[in-house]
Amino acid sequence: MTEKLTLRDNAAVRWAALLLLALAMFCSYIFMDILSPIKDLMQSERGWDSLAFGTMQGSETFLNVFVFFLIFAGIILDKMGVRFTALLSGGVMLIGAVIKWYAVAEGFKGSGLEAWFTNNLNYIPGFDELGISPFYQGMPASAKLAAVGFMIFGCGVEMAGITVSRGIVKWFKGREIALAMGSEMALARLGVATCMIFSPFFAKLGGQVDVSRSVAFGVVLLMIALIMFIVYFFMDKKLDAQTGEAEEKDEPFKIKDIGKILSSGGFWLVALLCVLYYSAIFPFQKYAVNMLQCNLSFTPPAEGSFWAGNTVTIIQYCIMLVVAATAFAFNFTSKKSLKTLLLTISVIGLVVFCYMGYMRQSAETIFAVFPLLAVGITPILGKVVDNKGKAASMLMFGSILLIVCHLTFAFILPLFKDSAIGGVLIAYVTILILGASFSLVPASLWPSVPKLVDQKVIGSAYALIFWIQNIGLWLFPLLIGKVLDNTNPQVVNDLKNHVITPEQAAVSYNYTWPLVMLACLGVAALIIGIILKRVDKVKGLGLELPNVQQ
Numbered sequence: 228m229t230e231k232l233t234l235r236d237n238a239a240v241r242w243a244a245l246l247l248l249a250l251a252m253f254c255s256y257i258f259m260d261i262l263s264p265i266k267d268l269m270q271s272e273r274g275w276d277s278l279a280f281g282t283m284q285g286s287e288t289f290l291n292v293f294v295f296f297l298i299f300a301g302i303i304l305d306k307m308g309v310r311f312t313a314l315l316s317g318g319v320m321l322i323g324a325v326i327k328w329y330a331v332a333e334g335f336k337g338s339g340l341e342a343w344f345t346n347n348l349n350y351i352p353g354f355d356e357l358g359i360s361p362f363y364q365g366m367p368a369s370a371k372l373a374a375v376g377f378m379i380f381g382c383g384v385e386m387a388g389i390t391v392s393r394g395i396v397k398w399f400k401g402r403e404i405a406l407a408m409g410s411e412m413a414l415a416r417l418g419v420a421t422c423m424i425f426s427p428f429f430a431k432l433g434g435q436v437d438v439s440r441s442v443a444f445g446v447v448l449l450m451i452a453l454i455m456f457i458v459y460f461f462m463d464k465k466l467d468a469q470t471g472e473a474e475e476k477d478e479p480f481k482i483k484d485i486g487k488i489l490s491s492g493g494f495w496l497v498a499l500l501c502v503l504y505y506s507a508i509f510p511f512q513k514y515a516v517n518m519l520q521c522n523l524s525f526t527p528p529a530e531g532s533f534w535a536g537n538t539v540t541i542i543q544y545c546i547m548l549v550v551a552a553t554a555f556a557f558n559f560t561s562k563k564s565l566k567t568l569l570l571t572i573s574v575i576g577l578v579v580f581c582y583m584g585y586m587r588q589s590a591e592t593i594f595a596v597f598p599l600l601a602v603g604i605t606p607i608l609g610k611v612v613d614n615k616g617k618a619a620s621m622l623m624f625g626s627i628l629l630i631v632c633h634l635t636f637a638f639i640l641p642l643f644k645d646s647a648i649g650g651v652l653i654a655y656v657t658i659l660i661l662g663a664s665f666s667l668v669p670a671s672l673w674p675s676v677p678k679l680v681d682q683k684v685i686g687s688a689y690a691l692i693f694w695i696q697n698i699g700l701w702l703f704p705l706l707i708g709k710v711l712d713n714t715n716p717q718v719v720n721d722l723k724n725h726v727i728t729p730e731q732a733a734v735s736y737n738y739t740w741p742l743v744m745l746a747c748l749g750v751a752a753l754i755i756g757i758i759l760k761r762v763d764k765v766k767g768l769g770l771e772l773p774n775v776q777q
């Protein structure tokens with residue numbers, strides 16, 4: 228008897244479903260960092276100092292970590308299925324984003340709501356004592372309301388993250404699942420790069436600064452994300468109609484099934500590796516530009532010159548799109564000559580991109596190469612995991628590269644501070660290697676989860692991993708800041724006593740100890756990776772096996 232073909236057996240339809248989910252994540256990642264590149268404008272336009280800005284940014288993880296929203300999101304996902312949760316997460320993201328937009332809009336200034344926020348939310352019993360409150364006495368009202376919006380958005384975006392992962396498992400299990408997840412993450416990285424370039428662009432459009440324009444740009448993208456999820460809803464419904472809703476109805480999810488996840492040793496190892504690795508990457512990303520500013524001497528191009536203008540930014544973004552497109556196309560051709568051509572274009576694009584970054588003499592443009600490499604190679608590595616396996620080995624190798632990079636930033640880069648080209652060269656090579664590590668680990672980690680837990684609890688499994696990971700993402704930016712202050716007492720005192728200006732202080736920090744701390748996270752991740760590989764061999768978890776069934 229021949230098996231009835233379903234939508235997911237058609238490669239074009241399967242990849243179209245992925246495109247909808249990945250585009251929604253692309254838009255979400257843009258909103259996630261929408262204010263990061265305009266921290267200076269938030270200070271000058273809305274009076275947010277570093278504390279207000281940092282507290283608002285940190286609010287994203289608050290409900291997920293401390294009110295356990297992510298755990299509920301996983302249960303909702305396993306009980307209600309992918310299409311319902313996708314719509315819900317799209318709606319929650321949009322509501323949070325609109326609140327954040329209103330907080331920074333001109334209309335909020337002088338409103339009754341502004342007065343209410345100024346006088347309230349100064350003390351949250353329980354959370355204040357633990358030092359984890361997302362508000363504080365004296366925080367600007369706009370930052371408080373923006374924090375409320377951002378914590379709601381944070382619930383939506385993490386819910387969307389686990390939903391998209393489960394959706395990819397649903398459509399791609401037994402097929403090119405790692406390539407699909409790698410491609411989705413590549414588009415998400417492109418989202419981060421897009422935000423870094425276009426958020427300041429919209430804020431300064433037409434010569435007049437308006438920070439709410441950047442947030443409005445993000446809100447429009449989240450509307451598009453919701454449309455993507457709505458279209459996906461109908462594809463998913465049709466697939467379920469064809470498969471008899473096998474995954475989500477035959478064996479309904481029960482809360483006690485979560486116990487099964489928690490009793491899996493492999494699951495705990497992957498969750499631990501995830502929190503250790505991502506804590507050394509995402510929090511570092513928030514400080515990396517400043518770390519480069521402290522370790523390199525820049526000679527900015529003359530005002531009004533080509534290298535100081537916006538045109539070069541747009542050209543760099545176009546190069547980024549070409550590199551992303553050629554690297555992606557590389558996975559879908561078997562013709563050797565075409566593969567060589569695509570690879571050559573990608574490499575030339577990368578070199579030109581780096582050269583332009585060097586000519587612009589700014590830490591932001593040098594660090595911009597970090598997501599670019601991940602955009603290019605995450606899908607390629609995903610394809611390797613699909614066809615050759617070796618996920619556990621890749622997790623170990625990615626951790627080794629992470630350690631090497633953080634130690635190079637800590638001990639080798641400062642030696643080249645006075646060398647005009649040497650420092651930039653070392654920075655580029657190290658960032659590129661870190662980008663390779665940031666492709667190796669995500670490309671092998673996320674597609675390994677379905678091998679460790681039952682299909683019907685996969686949503687809860689992703690949610691638990693995200694929850695554990697979010698604790699690290701909340702904690703380590705704070706720890707980096709604290710270690711930085713404690714190991715640079717001179718800078719802190721000089722700033723307090725007005726011996727140096729905030730601008731001088733900002734580029735005077737020694738980053739050695741925060742970087743050593745991040746390298747230690749890499750060592751811990753490597754040890755977990757070694758144990759995971761051993762457990763995989765003994766218990767036959769299949770992590771080293773290919774995903775594609777022959």
Ligand SMILES: C[C@H](N)C(=O)N[C@@H](CCCCN)C(=O)O
Pocket residue numbers: 385388389391392411412415669673693696
């Ligand atoms: C920050 C978020 N919790 C996360 O871990 N994101 C991962 C991707 C997870 C897979 C999403 N479908 C990342 O590497 O960005």
